[in-house]
Amino acid sequence: MTNELVLNEIVASWQEHAVAVPSPSLADIHRRAHVFQQRVRLWNAFQYLMGAITIVSYATLLFAHPSVRFGIAATLIIAGCLFGMYRMHKERSSRSVPADLGSLTCMEFHRTELLRQCVFLLRSWRYLMLPLPGIAVLMLTQRPNSWLPIGEFVVIFTLMVLGIVTARRRQARKLQTEIESFDAMAQR
Amino acid sequence: MTVVLQDEAVLEEGLNRDQLYEQVARDFRDALARLARGYESDPDKCRDLLQEIHLALWRSFDAFDGRCSLRTWVYRVAHNVAISQVTRRRRGTTPSLISLEDFEVLSTAGRLDDHEKTLDRQRAMERLFGLIQKLKPVDRQTILLYLEGLDAASIGDITGLSAANVATKIHRIKSILIRQFKKRDRNDE
Numbered sequence: 001m002t003n004e005l006v007l008n009e010i011v012a013s014w015q016e017h018a019v020a021v022p023s024p025s026l027a028d029i030h031r032r033a034h035v036f037q038q039r040v041r042l043w044n045a046f047q048y049l050m051g052a053i054t055i056v057s058y059a060t061l062l063f064a065h066p067s068v069r070f071g072i073a074a075t076l077i078i079a080g081c082l083f084g085m086y087r088m089h090k091e092r093s094s095r096s097v098p099a100d101l102g103s104l105t106c107m108e109f110h111r112t113e114l115l116r117q118c119v120f121l122l123r124s125w126r127y128l129m130l131p132l133p134g135i136a137v138l139m140l141t142q143r144p145n146s147w148l149p150i151g152e153f154v155v156i157f158t159l160m161v162l163g164i165v166t167a168r169r170r171q172a173r174k175l176q177t178e179i180e181s182f183d184a185m186a187q188r
Numbered sequence: 189m190t191v192v193l194q195d196e197a198v199l200e201e202g203l204n205r206d207q208l209y210e211q212v213a214r215d216f217r218d219a220l221a222r223l224a225r226g227y228e229s230d231p232d233k234c235r236d237l238l239q240e241i242h243l244a245l246w247r248s249f250d251a252f253d254g255r256c257s258l259r260t261w262v263y264r265v266a267h268n269v270a271i272s273q274v275t276r277r278r279r280g281t282t283p284s285l286i287s288l289e290d291f292e293v294l295s296t297a298g299r300l301d302d303h304e305k306t307l308d309r310q311r312a313m314e315r316l317f318g319l320i321q322k323l324k325p326v327d328r329q330t331i332l333l334y335l336e337g338l339d340a341a342s343i344g345d346i347t348g349l350s351a352a353n354v355a356t357k358i359h360r361i362k363s364i365l366i367r368q369f370k371k372r373d374r375n376d377e
Binding site for chain 2: 003006007009010011013014015017018019021022023024026028029032033036101102103104105106107108109110113185186
């Protein structure tokens with residue numbers, strides 16, 4: 001059998017091969033789309049609920065302990081948490097609606113996804129720092145007898161952030177290598 | 189058999205999203221199932237992936253404006269969903285994937301066992317799926333599209349590879365397929 005015949009046979013066999021996996025009906029698609037939308041709404045509601053709980057908790061404490069220092073601390077914590085939640089909400093929303101699924105080629109889409117993940121890995125550790133100013137003000141306003149607990153907190157927090165940053169940078173480097181291989185392939 | 193829809197007719201007829209989806213789901217049903225199977229060997233994951241692809245297709249038709257052919261659109265959406273889902277699910281746990289170039293070198297070790305005197309079509313297809321799942325994403329997309337009967341230009345439109353790059357990859361794919369399946373021919377004789 002010639003090579004061409006072998007190839008024709010393989011291609012023909014492939015195209016005749018029926019995989020025993022049922023395709024969803026239109027009703028299934030509608031149901032899944034509905035479930036998907038509900039999940040997104042539920043997630044958004046959860047985010048708003050967390051935001052509301054944070055605001056209410058610190059606002060209550062604010063009224064219970066009316067002082068300028070505590071007011072600044074509580075406001076900073078509320079603002080930090082809300083901004084973090086807003087960013088998380090944005091990240092998730094952008095992933096859940098892939099508008100360019102069909103308009104981008106596979107390489108463009110894959111590269112965009114890798115780049116998005118890479119940027120997120122390199123930036124996301126900053127969100128950990130958001131509540132820090134508020135917590136710092138709160139700790140300092142309590143006029144501690146000893147600086148030891150504050151020192152311990154600073155060391156543990158710094159080590160935690162450094163660990164996370166190092167791990168994420170390592171992951172980002174791997175993604176960057178993949179992105180570069182895409183670029184090299186595109187130039188060929 | 190590869191199906192090509194009449195895209196202009198689709199747009200002129202002003203098919204709504206449901207109608208367009210039903211037409212595509214009917215015409216590309218088997219091709220999309222093979223594509224999902226090419227990415228996932230586990231039957232449950234394959235079924236989930238296929239459903240994700242169908243859902244993404246249905247949702248994507250709101251944005252379809254006919255700037256590329258409907259077939260190109262369908263395959264882009266399907267491959268983009270598949271590669272996103274598979275890489276997200278397996279990140280960090282997947283065995284390293286290889287390129288067509290590497291496979292050409294390694295394929296001697298992966299040849300059919302001499303004891304397998306008769307290898308029916310079903311087993312040949314299973315072997316082919318196994319080969320596909322070892323490949324890196326772009327190579328996997330190229331071989332899946334080649335097997336569906338698409339020409340080099342169409343594969344380039346879908347994957348984003350240059351014509352020369354697609355031609356090189358197809359040449360390698362052919363060489364690998366011949367080496368893998370001609371052995372079966374000899375065994376059968």
